[in-house]
Amino acid sequence: MNAELEKQPKVLVIEDEEFFRQMIxxxxxxxxxxxLPATAMDLSEILDQNDDIGLVLTDLEMPDVSGLEVLQQVKALKPEIPVVVVSGHQDFHALREVLSGGALDYxxxxxxxxxxxxxxEKGLLEYVRNLKAIRDREEAERLLSDLILLREIGETASGEGDLDTLLDRVIDLIVDSVGVQTASLMLPDKNGNLKIRASRGLPDGVADKALIKPGEGLSGHVFVTGKPVLTTDIGGDDRFSPSGDDGQYSTRSALSLPLKGRxxxxxxxxxxxxxxxxIFSIHDQYLLSSIAHQTVLAIENFFLFSQLREKANELEALNERRSRLVCNLSHELKTPLTSILGFSELLLMHRSQIGEAEFDDYLQKMTDSSLHMERLISGMLLLFSIDSGTAHWQEQPVSVAEICRExxxxxxxxxxxQGLKVELAIDDNLPALSADRDKFRVLLESLVDNAIKFNEHGGKLAIRGVMETGDEDRHIYLQVYNNGASLSPDMAAEVFADYSQLGEINTAKPSGVGIGLALCWAIVKNMNGTISLEETDGVGTSFGLTFPVGPGA
Incomplete structure (x- = not known):
């Protein structure tokens, strides 16, 4: 026999005469x-109970059922099985009828x-070819289905605006398309433990309570190793430590795949x-590996789009603050500039009529206005240079107590x-701080200026400085406090934002462009320190600063 028929199927022989049946x-x-000898009356039952029949050999003329009816029945029940019709005489009409009905030979x-x-042999080879054609067609349909599934997952990734909705949609596609009763997607929480974010088919409460540590159970093993696992006996596989979820399996076969990012x-x-x-097959693993890859792309794209949206919102907010800065700057510069122009015009036009004392007063006011403009512009340029990384830092030992007093x-x-009461409590034994002296002074000037502007008349301005030693570091702690308007710690993001200041141009807000605290934050950051709003029990505002001190200081 032909090599293709090494595992040969059976031939069903339907012949009413015992002699010819035995001879065949x-x-x-x-x-x-x-x-497999049989009668035409048993054909349906035999075809249903035997899946190894590869050819039907039937007599054309039989008492109860004709060979043509057998041919029609086989083609209706199992069209892949070839039929050869046997006749006792040459009949052109019968030959044409059985061949047109789909018979292989006569x-x-x-x-x-x-x-x-x-x-x-020709009939059995035809059967093998028919089976291969069926398998090829089924494989093509499967591949098409897989491609459609992967495309749907990809479309889901770009269409959902919420991560949980995206993951739920992916799980729905897997359950419906792959033919599983239970599926889950697990992502690590902030502590690194796996938590179910989307699932189908799990017992009530499991999705909410399940928390798998890395290395624990099948999921934890895959998360740690980064390799897929296909097992036919989840309970008996000793590669995995138990995670307490064995009872959810109705079959012992399970498949778990890592979601590998970049x-x-x-x-x-x-x-x-x-x-x-x-049980799960290697094909299931290949398909789900592709789905896992698409899911990773979906998750990464989601986070990327979220970051882009967040960045766009930040840029929009920054642009709004910078627009406000331009308005504030124009307003703040206009006042001293108007003063300078007014007094200079007055001196030019009426010099002979102005006494010496009045002349000196006008010059002093022009000088004060010029210095105010210089401070505004210098602060802005310093913030821009720090933001762009072009600022020059000249570090040297700096006395905190000395700068605070100055x-x-x-x-x-x-x-x-303002009639303020000043409390200056700086430990004279504080070690020298390694800092750029001019920028450190700008930092303290901005904080003190802010504390004066937003203080109440007759209020208190307190500056305290002490040495603090923690478990792993030593640092200088500075506190700048005023008992004016209260700012709570949850306003820190707004307060330290670039170009932000409470109040608007057309209100009775204190003078200033709105860069002081943003400048403080930038300077402290470059000194590897921290600055924060502190709790004050609803009275006043307190800024706390820390600066690291080396072990030898």
Whole structure:
């Protein structure tokens, strides 16, 4: 026999005459062909109970059912099985009818053993080719279905605006298309433990309560190793430590795949309990690996789009603040510039009529306005240079107590005008701080200026500085406090934002462009320190700063 028929199917022989039936059986047996004798009345039952029949050999003329009816029945029940019709005489009309009905061949009795064997071998080869065609068609349909599924997952990734909705949609597609009863997608929480984010078919409460540590159970194993696992006995596989979820499996076969991102494992995809009760195959693993890859792309794209949206919102907010800055800057510069222009015009036009004392007063006011403009512009340029990374930092040992006293003294006139009570409590034994002296002074000037502006008349301005030692570091702690308007710690993001200031141009807000605290934050950051709004029990505002001190200081 042909090599393609190494695992040879049987030939169903339907012949009402015992002599011819036995003759066919004996002739085929000598060639290694297994036959299954039957009557036409038992055809449906035999075809249903035997899946190894590869050819039907039927007599044309029989008492109860004709060979043509057998042909029609076989083609209706199992069209892949070829049919050879045997007749006792040459009949052109019968030949045309059976061949048009789908018969493979038409044999006329008597025929030789060689002719019979050749016809049967041709029929069995045709059966093998038919099976291959069916498998090829099913594989093509499966591949098309897989491609459609992957396309739907890809479309889902770009269409959903919420991560949980996206993951739920992916799980729905897997359950409906792959034919599983249970599926889950697990992502790590903030502590690194796997938590179910989307699932189908799990017992009530499991999805909410399940928390798998890395390395624990099947999911934890896959998350740690980054390799897929296909197992036929989840309970008996000793590669995995128990995770307490064994009871959810109705079949012992399970498949778990890592969600591999560009540089890390994002999570785990689990499926089990195939709807048809079968075990998972390598094809299932290949398909679900592709689905896992598409899911990773979906998750990464989601996070990318979220980051882009967040960045766009940040840029929009920054643009709004910068627009406000331009308005504030124009307003703040206009006042001193108007003063300078007014006094200079007055001096030019009426110099001879102005006394010396009045002349000196006008010059002082022009100088004060010029210095105010210089501070505004210098602060803006310094913030821009720090933001762009072009600022020059000249570090040197700096006395915190000395700078604090200098800054407080420089605001003497403003403090006296506000009637403020100053409490300066700086430990004289504080070690020198390694810092750019000018920028450190700008930092303290901005904080003190802010504390004066937003203080109440007759209020308190307190600056405290002490050395603090933690478990792993030593740092200088500075506190700048005023008992004016209260700012809670949850306003820190707004307060330290670039170009932000409470109040608007056309209200009674204190003067200033709105860069002071943003400048403070930028300077402290470059000094590897911290700055924060502190709790004040609803009274006043307190800024706390820390600066690291080396072990030898």
């Amino acid at each position: 059986t004996d002739s085929l047996a000598e060639s290694g062909v297994t036959t 044999l006329v009795k008597p025929f030789s053993d060689m002719e019979l064997v050749a016809t049967v 540089d890390r494992i994002l999570g785990v995809l689990n499926v089990n309990n195939k709807a048809d009760g079968s 800054v407080v003294n420089s605001f003497g006139a403003e403090i006296e005008k």
